[in-house]
Amino acid sequence: MKTGNDTPAPQQVTAPQNKTRMDWPDIAKGISILGVVLLHVSLAIPGGQDTLASHLNSLLDPLRMPLFFMVSGFFAVKVLDQSFGELFRGRLWFYLVPYLLWTPVNLYLHRLEGTIFTGREPASFEWYSDSIVWATNMYWFLYFLVMFNLFLWATKKLPGWAIAVLVASLWLFMPAFSEIEILRKSIIYLPAFLIGAYFRPLITRFAESATKPKAIVFSAVLYVAGLALGVISNALRDAQHHGATMLWLMNLRDSYAHALGGNLTGFDMDHLPAMIIRVISLPAGIVMCVWIARIKPLGDLLKLIGKHTLPIYIGHALGLSLIFGFGLRWNFMTIDNLSESMWHHTNTWMVIAFACAMLGGYLTYLLSKVPGLGWSLVPPKLPALVEERPVKVDQPESASASSKAYGI
Template sequence: MDWPDIAKGISILGVVLLHVSLAIPGGQDTMMSHLNALLDPLRMPLFFMVSGFFAVKVLNQSFGELFRGRLWFYLVPYLLWTPVNLYLHRLEGTVFTGRAPGTWEWYSGSMLSATNMYWFLYFLVIFNLFLWATRKLPAWAIVALVASLWLLMPAYSEIEILRKSIIYLPTFLIGAYFRPLISRFAEAATRPKAIVFAAVLYVSGLALGVISNGLRDSENHGASVLWLMNLRDTFAHALGGNLTGFDMDHLPGMIIRIVSLPAGIVLCVWLGRIKPVGEFLKLIGRHTLPIYIGHATGLSLIFGFGLRWNFMEIDNFSDSLWHHTNTWMVIAFACAMLGGYLTYLISRVPVLGWTLVPPKLPEPDKTPAKAQADSHVKAQSAKPMNASTSSKTYGI
């Protein structure tokens, strides 16, 4: 299966481009940023769906196996690299803009609340724990639990963990529980029916986004919309809080991301057929962790300290190409990817590379019965397995 690696490659390149556009004044108004915005319904949802797709073995693991086999490999880079990135980002502001240095409360708060560049690793821990904790529940109970997160929104809508869980937890669970269906759809992704189905859903998602933005931004509401707004406020007040238009966007945002997943799969399958593009995206997709960790360091250390405050001057009306926003978008993107490559090199250094890919934790001593059961499982896993039953687990 090539499409999961291609999906991760597209996602991580979109993430890097998004952060580059935020780092460059006017970067969000460039053509590159507008093209990246079209992938917004796909970028992180594809990432989470693929992560869930390869998390199916969690359903048959003990907590110890879950921690040693998955959580450990997310927690170590998150706990070691997040403080580094927060320090460099804060130091850049302190040196060049006079911002106050970060306090212990700021560092700990950013890590505990996942309001930092590496929040994806944080949520992989939470979502894998949720998948494991609910593995014995019936489907309706899992759906009810996920839906009940909305009951917390009126009183706790400012909490980032709640916001992102509402949007991305469903896509992760879809990847885990619908793996056979996803595999069959990927196999049929080149057929006209699959293409039309995916395109209709994707366009429907875009239309829902337009309608949602229109309702939120409109100043003149009709009687029906006013009735819905009153119903919303009544619901929110009954739960001890309120819901703004931005808060309500999380519901259509979740739906848009779910209905866009088939289009993402079709896109990845077709890109895999374009050999040079597919091979490049697979290469990127197999190294998402060093790129994810390193691109932020590249933006802060290489671009921020080295170029941004010393050489960057943007004037799109200048005759010099050096002053154009698009030029600096390319430069910043190159710096970010260079940071990813340097981080990859660090991952190859003995001992130091453990900060990215830590060594496996030792398994506890096994009883003879447990050892015999494990040998039976290994013997079964040695048999040929099709795409829908493979238990291969990828990193991010």
């Protein structure tokens, strides 16, 4: 016989609380992808980088892609318990297919737009292959998810200090290979991905306490410290009159570069403080997302966007090329901010281009639902050669099926 104490009421209360706490990863992805779209829109519009929207978006620079990579690592923790076959079938396959299929399409459309409207010469096959192989394209994030997941899997049996040494040793290649984008982005973003994977329990506990004063003050102090480091880094790079300390740092940099067979510029040296800034800004990003989750209309919207980042990521670039570029930019866009007409203002075209980019994302989402075509975004699962071991890591309740597969 059941007594009054056997009621399941406590479970009914606990589950929604856990769910609310875990809304922040989707919100983080939503904020990140909107920031990416706005960045690319500001680059597509003449004078777009001087607008208020672009300046506000620049405040997200320490958070935009690092949050994306940290959340991806947060969902990639199951890699630590997988064989290579399980890793490829359950994860890498879902990154490689959209990257290899959609990157050439985007590169071709972007190049064709320049050829038709500006007279730029058509690109060579070598240009396309180099852009894909070296990840110098709009969809580089998918490329690096493949690399970072492989790194996570390959180093899973190493102690923590050895992994830290491997990551730090990437800087040894900077003097000789600083122009290679793969190396640059790995230095900046690989730590955020590994933090998401290896510190998942700590991140979860921090998110649960993100509304407490200590967490807010801690994250705010780190974020301000990151901004201060950015100011110092820019001063070291751009100062015209070098003092004794700055000259000593520059000589040390040049000696290091010469010893390793290369030449480090001020821009190259920025990658070390850039990585530090982005890592110490992550707690502020988590706190921000947890608080936004409490603002229901805004939180629900960002969570919805965060669950569909892949079609937005793929489709916004196509929207900027096909809808905005071919359809509007070269036919109707005239920017003259001294004109009395609102249609000539940069801000107006920023809004129009952003709408075109998001429309491209929505159309790509619809394409993913079309039988026979949707596999280019969400390819069918590969059959397992042997019975796969069950993965013991639980996914957060707020994660959608696509989020679990892609981690984006």
